[in-house]
Amino acid sequence: MSKSIDCQSKAVSGDVVIVGAGFAGLSAAERLVSTGLSVLVVEGRDRVGGRSLSGEVAGVDVDFGATWVAERHTAVRDLMARLGCSTTRQFDEGVNVLWMAGQRHTWTGTLPMVGPVDLADLARVQPALENLLESIDVDAAWKSPNAGELDSISFGEWLDRQQAATSTRALMAIVSKVQWGCSPADVSLLHVLRYIQAVGGLDHMLAVDGGQQQDRVTETTQEIAKRLAAALEDRVVLDARVRRICHDETGVTVYTDAAVIRARYAIVTAAPEHRAHIEFQPALPEMFEGLSRTFPMGALSKAFVAYETPFWRNDGLSGEAVTDTGPVFITFDVSPDGGPGILMAFCAPGCYDGLSPATRRNLVVKQLVDLYGAQAGNPIDYVDHCWGTESSAPGGPHPAAAPNASVRYGDALTRPHGRIHWAGTETAGEWVGTMNGAILTGVRAAEQVAALLSVESESST
Ligand SMILES: Cc1cc2nc3c(=O)[nH]c(=O)nc-3n(C[C@H](O)[C@H](O)[C@H](O)COP(=O)(O)OP(=O)(O)OC[C@H]3O[C@@H](n4cnc5c(N)ncnc54)[C@H](O)[C@@H]3O)c2cc1C
Known part of the structure; x- marks a missing residue:
């Protein structure tokens, strides 16, 4: 197999095709290339970076999407160091x-609170939320103790049950809008707890x-993605939205507007809702459709x-x-x-x-x-x-998973289906929802696929 795929022709082939050139897809490609496998990243937009996008105001580059990195975001910091970003x-x-x-x-x-009454209410509600966090398994929140109960109500209903004061509700509504792009009434309590626990608690999150x-x-977050894509050379193809993926026990055939790509495995990094814009043949089991339906993007x-x-x-x-x-x-x-x-x-x-x-x-x-x-x-x-x-x-930034969605469909976030594997920040455990989480999932999926290909090549010799 050649080290890179020639995408000039309409029909191309290789080891792994990766859907999406955000942090997950580019990181998966980098890891696979380092193991000597042939890879093609197909991106539907005319740019790399996904939810990282630079803009400009008064001649200064700014981040329209992902902006910040925490001290503990070591995967993104390692990548930045390698690519000369600061x-x-x-x-x-x-x-x-x-x-x-x-x-x-x-x-x-x-946390913004001014009066003693407001502070007292927050001092009551925040620990109640933090108590719930303790039981959350960030790698599979839907398998945590009490997952069914926690997933059965929205974050808003939970605030109602706590009889949270107007000021606490207003603050939590702002947290919800900035994190999940929705109001507390539209997102499952379990989903909220998963995201808060995975990023180190409410204080670390805020x-x-x-x-x-x-x-x-300093250079903007999209610049990291651009430098990573440049290192992958012609393995990244833009304006190539994936419309259909046919799959069987021998491999996958991926149809974009520009080319048909035959590969042994696919890694799909599209967010859960956007997976549904791809036609899978044969159709995926119902749990995958359920996931896309109930994890709408905020x-x-x-x-x-x-x-x-x-x-x-x-x-x-x-x-x-x-x-x-x-x-x-x-x-x-x-x-x-x-x-x-x-x-x-x-x-x-x-x-x-x-x-x-x-x-x-x-x-x-x-x-x-x-x-x-x-x-x-x-x-x-x-x-x-x-x-x-x-x-x-x-x-964006993230899906606002509906009540009962995680318990019913959460497994579909990461469970491979035949030769189709999943990555993307939504599939992360720790650091879900961040660039750091996206990178970790790309590496995880790449390693899974590389191990399977290695077993296959050993058994064929
Ligand atoms: C406003 C905003 C603020 C944010 N702030 C921060 C922050 O401060 N810090 C932080 O760490 N994170 C932040 N995030 C979240 C962060 O941007 C994401 O977690 C991360 O970029 C996700 O990377 P990804 O590769 O998993 O997904 P994406 O970046 O969404 O990449 C997926 C790619 O797949 C492509 N795709 C989808 N469907 C198809 C298809 N059918 N065919 C081909 N390509 C397809 C998409 O175009 C996209 O490029 C923010 C996000 C937003 C929107």
């Missing part, structure tokens, strides 16, 4: 702003210093607003804000050293994506004026990105 500390000096129920407050720490938001990638949008300087720092503000009013619900300061001031705003797609670009910009700037004062009304540039409106593989 980190920049997330700016978090000063006090944060909370805009809740029409009132502006300032706060410090990880913290800047020592937490998941500690560092940004949606999230991001806006970047640039100013001559990060003026809020002069007022002792960190640029971090949480708000319950309007499309913007969180902001962060992502200004480069010595450059313009840039605020990154997470926006709720339901009241944002359908508006005209000018209206979106006006709404965001108006909210920033509420949060940071009149100077925020004079931006020098603006850009945004709505993940839910992407034409290919839309949505």
